[in-house]
Amino acid sequence: MLTKRSRQQLIRSLISQQRISTQLELVNTLRGLGCHVTQATISRDIREMGLEKYRDHMSRARYALPDTEQKRDPGAAAGRMMREFANVVAVAHNMVVLKSEVGTAPGLGRVIDQLDHDLIIGCVAGDDTVLIVTPDPKAAEQVAEYLQRLGG
Amino acid sequence: MLTKRSRQQLIRSLISQQRISTQLELVNTLRGLGCHVTQATISRDIREMGLEKYRDHMSRARYALPDTEQKRDPGAAAGRMMREFANVVAVAHNMVVLKSEVGTAPGLGRVIDQLDHDLIIGCVAGDDTVLIVTPDPKAAEQVAEYLQRLGG
DNA sequence: GACCGGACCGCATAACTATACAGTGCGGTG
DNA sequence: CACCGCACTGTATAGTTATGCGGTCCGGTC
Numbered sequence: 001m002l003t004k005r006s007r008q009q010l011i012r013s014l015i016s017q018q019r020i021s022t023q024l025e026l027v028n029t030l031r032g033l034g035c036h037v038t039q040a041t042i043s044r045d046i047r048e049m050g051l052e053k054y055r056d057h058m059s060r061a062r063y064a065l066p067d068t069e070q071k072r073d074p075g076a077a078a079g080r081m082m083r084e085f086a087n088v089v090a091v092a093h094n095m096v097v098l099k100s101e102v103g104t105a106p107g108l109g110r111v112i113d114q115l116d117h118d119l120i121i122g123c124v125a126g127d128d129t130v131l132i133v134t135p136d137p138k139a140a141e142q143v144a145e146y147l148q149r150l151g152g
Numbered sequence: 153m154l155t156k157r158s159r160q161q162l163i164r165s166l167i168s169q170q171r172i173s174t175q176l177e178l179v180n181t182l183r184g185l186g187c188h189v190t191q192a193t194i195s196r197d198i199r200e201m202g203l204e205k206y207r208d209h210m211s212r213a214r215y216a217l218p219d220t221e222q223k224r225d226p227g228a229a230a231g232r233m234m235r236e237f238a239n240v241v242a243v244a245h246n247m248v249v250l251k252s253e254v255g256t257a258p259g260l261g262r263v264i265d266q267l268d269h270d271l272i273i274g275c276v277a278g279d280d281t282v283l284i285v286t287p288d289p290k291a292a293e294q295v296a297e298y299l300q301r302l303g304g
Numbered sequence: 305g306a307c308c309g310g311a312c313c314g315c316a317t318a319a320c321t322a323t324a325c326a327g328t329g330c331g332g333t334g
Numbered sequence: 335c336a337c338c339g340c341a342c343t344g345t346a347t348a349g350t351t352a353t354g355c356g357g358t359c360c361g362g363t364c
Contacts, residue, residue: 004311004313022350022351023351024349024350037313038314039351039352040313040314040352040353041312041313041314042351043350043351043352044352044353046351047352052204052206053205055199055202059199109265110262113261113275113277121273122273122283123265123274124265124272124273124274125265131274133273133285156341174320174321175321176320190343190344191320191322192322192343192344193342194321195321195322195323196322199322305364307362307363307364308361308362308363310360310361310362311360311361312357312359312360313357313358313359314358315354315355315356316353316355317352317355318353318354319350319353320349320350320351321349321350321351322347322348322349322350323346324345324347324348326343326344326345326346327342327343327344327345328341328344329340329342330339330341331338332338332339332340333336333338334335334336334338
């Protein structure tokens, strides 16, 4: 049997890769990977890990990593967000303008804040635009390039 | 009987003022206010309004307004957050430093971003600190005062 | 070894939430 | 008015999650 620790790590991996809607679903998926536990244990794991259950834009339920989780690897989180939601990255003077899907800008702004990038002074987000403030035009260029690389 | 619309408004008001942990709790509270509905209706309302259920730092369950909801009245949202989580507001040069309960800084930073305040260029949040960047020391003073007023 | 305490888990079930179905009321249409 | 369609709701129940209790398995102590 897997240790509790590695089981929880497995759960983290699973829920970030595929949509898991119920604990039973998770139990069955884990069973398929040779990890045999009951729904009760999963319930405890989920609370312990602080996972969140929310509904996506199709109002389908899904478990997800908590917000704070993103701090462990802000680059990866930002990369995922960029790939999923960002459309255009542009430079304007000492700022980087990021256009994204409507409604996703606040989330993007947040992960970008969490990058804690030296050249990023701060950012503000509207509905579909993130404005990233940098010290000067050259830094803006660098940040823009960095973000584009993140977004793969 | 209240209209569906006003009932939902009432729900919004209730959950932002007090901790509501279950739908039954909400049903009873509403009943106390003369609004008599069943749990089923509440369940539908909650999904329709996109309310979220999460656990606070004491791991107590609570319903809350969705993130996007805060945009309608960012001042109120920020005020609530400030009252609940902020401890110290200080000025340092052209910045405002906000110390808060551990783990609450990202959320605070976010609502502050959403204030879309003229004098706030942007902000970054750590675990228990929000750094707010303003154009100059005078603006920082003004922002600090504004935030303190918000926090009541 | 005997005993204790704590972490962990499963079982059974309580607690909570979502939904299928049917009923009501209301506005529009013939 | 008769009829239809739609929004809304309650009832009953299915679906989902949380938890009280008891058991097992260590690791430490006497």
